[in-house]
Amino acid sequence: MDCKKQLQSVLRTSSSEMKPQANDIEHERRSANYKPNIWNYDYLQSLSSIYDGQEYERRVQKLKEDVRIIFANAVDSVATFELIDSVNKLGLASHFDMEIKEALDTIASIKKKISSPEEDLYTTALCFRLFRQHGYEVSQDMFRGFMDEKTGLFRKNTHINIKEMLELLEASHLGLEGENILDVARDFSTATLKESISSLDSDLAKQVFHVLELPSQRRVQWFDVKWHINSYEKDIHMNSSLLELAKLHFNIVQAILQKDLRESSRWWRNLGLTENLSFARDRLAESFMCSVGLAFEPEYTCLRKWLTKVVILILIIDDVYDVYGTLEELKHFTNAINRWDVSETQQLPECMKTCFLALYNTTDEIANEIQKEKGAWNQVLPYLKKGWIDFCNALFVEAKWYNMGYSPSLQEYLSNAWISSTAPLLLVHEFFSMGHEVTNGMEDFLEKNQEIVYNISIIIRLCNDLGTSVAERARGDVPSSILCYMREADVSEEIAQKHIKDMINKSWKKINGQCFNQLPMLQSFVNIATNNARVAHSLYQYGDGFGVQDRDTRKNIVSLLVEPLSCSTELNCQIMENGSICQL
Structure with missing residues (x-):
């Protein structure tokens, strides 16, 4: 019987046949008490x-031409920097790659030739941030x-x-290892902003x-x-064409994401x-939001479809190891994964x-x-299997530590934990989903960029620990x-959390050192790879974004996938009523 038929057969098993087995009776299964x-x-x-209509795409093309005129008419470098910054923050950078590069190239060449008068701190910080983000060499000096x-302080x-302080703080977080001036800048701007916040108007x-x-x-x-x-709309220097383009682009992308979500939901x-x-x-x-x-x-679209499947299977497999399986069962399960053999699951x-079976068939x-979409090479499966094998072994x-009551250093x-963080597993899927060939590309990339993979993994793991440690300790x-x-340093939980946050900061510095200077052919992949760490910050900022659905994660899903922005370009069409929030 082939594996797909086996899965269908298992899933057809009636609830009356799924009675507790002897092992279930002898061993009380754990529960994480996850909500439905x-x-x-x-x-x-x-x-x-x-x-999702062509009439909106035509309007987008007209607005893009208007924004290109704004680029051409920028009066000085500050105006150009601010325009590039706005375009980036409004999610429009991919539409103006050429204009951004040409503008930054021009400013960079002028700065090399002419010793310009000393600029203010705001302009300096903005210049530093944009140049570094776009891969230009720029010094903390x-x-x-x-x-x-004398003091070495600002x-x-x-x-x-x-x-100025906002821009300085943003720039400081692009620091590399050894850039102590940016550490000082971060501490100075953070302290100044915290002292000032109570006296500011609401929007600021x-x-x-x-x-x-x-x-x-x-x-x-x-x-x-x-x-x-929403913030740009309140800016007194707001450009109406840029704002309309941003809103329209958001709504068009949302329509595409809704279609992708419907397909993933059916699967x-x-x-x-x-x-x-x-x-x-x-x-x-x-999982789709990730x-x-x-x-x-x-x-x-294809990458999102594949990654949604991977992420939701990660959650299921993680719960098998963390919650459901006995150590003996997990030994057999891991053996089946290592051998990638359905027959090993009989016990x-x-x-x-x-x-x-679901993991086997979906992989x-x-x-x-991937082979059909991205090229006729047949070496993808071994890499995907290895990703799952490494993850499950971790x-x-x-699971063995838990059953032994062992506390590691x-x-x-x-x-x-850097392997069980899921990052290496996700990265291998992302690499091939973007069409990178197997030949020597994957091996060369991993060999040359092992540090960035490791540090992305560490950030995911440590963010996860900060967000879920209380619930996990309660479960034992x-x-x-x-x-x-x-336990190792004999310190309080507060001090330990500070130490973990310092480790996250150090890992970001190492990532910064590598993600801004990649070859053009790999830059898109490195950006997506780095987004793994950013998603972890979002998910675990205020707790467990997967375990608890009805907090910030829910708000994000509603905001990004359900509710469109009010847009002047509605072409006499009414927004569909089912764009309203679901009753949860």
Whole structure:
């Protein structure tokens, strides 16, 4: 019997046949007490938009021409910098790649030839940030002119310029290892903004809080774009063409994402896993949002489809290891994964057989689809299998630690946790989903960029630990990085959390050192790879974004996938009523 038929056969097993097995009676299964899925299938299928018509695309092309004229008419470098910054924040950078590059090239060549008079701190910080973000060589020494030579600190002005401080703080988070001036800049701007926030007007205070909460370098761009559009609309220097383009672009992308979500929702329902795996998280919408955070652009529909499948299977498999399986069962399950052999699952409970078959078939389907979509090479599957094998072996190590009551050192924990973080598994799917050939590309990339893979993995793991450690400790899970450090260094939880946050900061510096200087052919992949770390910040900023659905994650899904922006270009069409919020 082939594997697909086996899966269908298992899923047809009636609830009366799925009685507790002897092993279930002898071993009381754990529970994470995850709440049921709040996103109704019919509701997700009902999502639609008026912004998928050609009339809106024609309007977009006209507005893009208007914005190109704005680029051509920019009066000086500051105006150009501010325009580029607005275009980036409004999610429009991919439409103006050529104009942005030409503008920055021109300014860079002028700065090399002419020793310009000393600029203000705002312009210097904005210039530094944009040049570094776009891969130009730029030195932290640009800020020395604003520092006291004796103390090595930034000079304080009588009048605090909030705009300068915001820009300085954003620039400081692009620092590399050893750039101590940017560390000083971060501490100075952070302290100044915190002292000033209570005296600011409402809109400016919101901007300050937004940056203090999480700098743009660590935010998912598309998750943030609606916030920036609303903020830009209140700017007295707002350009109406740019604003209309941003709103229209957002709504058009949202229409595409709704279509992708409907397709993923149908796949998940047809797979039928949720009816048989009550212990696991049913999180289709959240998994899809992760894929959007990695790549929101319309051309990445296939990548989003494949990654949504990978992420939701990661959650299921993680719950098998963390919640459901006994150590003996997990040993057999891991052996089946290592051998990639369905016959090795015969001794397992039906629900674990179901999990394996779903993983086996879905991975095979993804590999075949990647080969069909991206090129006729047949070496994708071994890499995808290895990703899952490494991930499951790391989870098995954690399961053994839990069953032994073993508390590893922080270093021992991280040597395994960077793999169980899911980043290496996700990255291998992302690499091939973007059409990079197998030949020597994958091996060369991993060999030359192992550090960036490791640091992305560490950030995901540590953000996860900061957001979920309280719930995991209550369940008695294997110790997190926080608990490992508390025991190892004999410190309080507060001190341990600070240490973990410092580790995240150091990992970002290492990522910064590599993500701004990639070859053009790999730059898109590196941007998406780095988005894995940004999605982790978003998911775990205020708790467990997967385990708990009805907080910030829900708000993000509604804002980005359900509610369009009010746009002047509605061409006498009414927004569909089912664009309203679902009743959760």
